[in-house]
Amino acid sequence: MSAGQAVHFSVDAPPGRHVELCGDLPDWKYPVVMAEVSPGHYRTTLQLGPGVYRYKFRVDQRDWVLDPRAHAVDEAEGNHNGVITVGGPAQPVCLTPDREHLWHAADGTLVVHF
Numbered sequence: 001m002s003a004g005q006a007v008h009f010s011v012d013a014p015p016g017r018h019v020e021l022c023g024d025l026p027d028w029k030y031p032v033v034m035a036e037v038s039p040g041h042y043r044t045t046l047q048l049g050p051g052v053y054r055y056k057f058r059v060d061q062r063d064w065v066l067d068p069r070a071h072a073v074d075e076a077e078g079n080h081n082g083v084i085t086v087g088g089p090a091q092p093v094c095l096t097p098d099r100e101h102l103w104h105a106a107d108g109t110l111v112v113h114f
Contacts, residue, residue, distance in 0.1 A: 004047040005086055011057045011065060015039040021046075023055025023081065031058060050087030056080075 009021050011034070019042040020031035034042040034057075042057075054074050057065040066073070070082030 004049040006045050007048045007084065007086060008043065008045050009034070009055070009057075009067070010041065010043040011067060012040055013042060013057070013059045013065065017042075017059050018061065020058045020061070021055060022058050024051075024053045025055060048086045052083060052085050054081040054083055056082060 011019065013019050015036070017036075019034045019036070021034055021044055022028050022031045025032065025046055025048065032044055032046065034044045037043045055067070055070075057067065059065060066080050067082040071085060072083040074081045074083050
């Protein structure tokens with residue numbers, strides 16, 4: 001993303017592992033590899049535009065880890081994902097399971113489909 005706010009993510013995991021940040025950043029299909037900045041401590045920084053983002057860490061491409069420091073937790077569809085709000089309220093007013101449930105109509109109105 002070209003513009004946005006610097007958002008820092010960090011997680012502790014066993015040293016020497018392959019740790020990724022996965023989520024709506026912009027898409028779960030494209031994880032961000034995290035650098036091991038000291039033994040067992042992984043970190044990355046992303047430039048994120050305003051919005052509500054769900055995320056989780058993945059260790060060695062198989063073990064999912066919820067961020068214990070997440071601002072909130074989304075439990076939709078039986079998954080537990082961390083939630084961070086960038087450039088908005090501290091807690092999300094509405095968190096939809098995916099972007100198909102929230103969009104702007106051609107006339108400019110906001111459409112929410114539950």
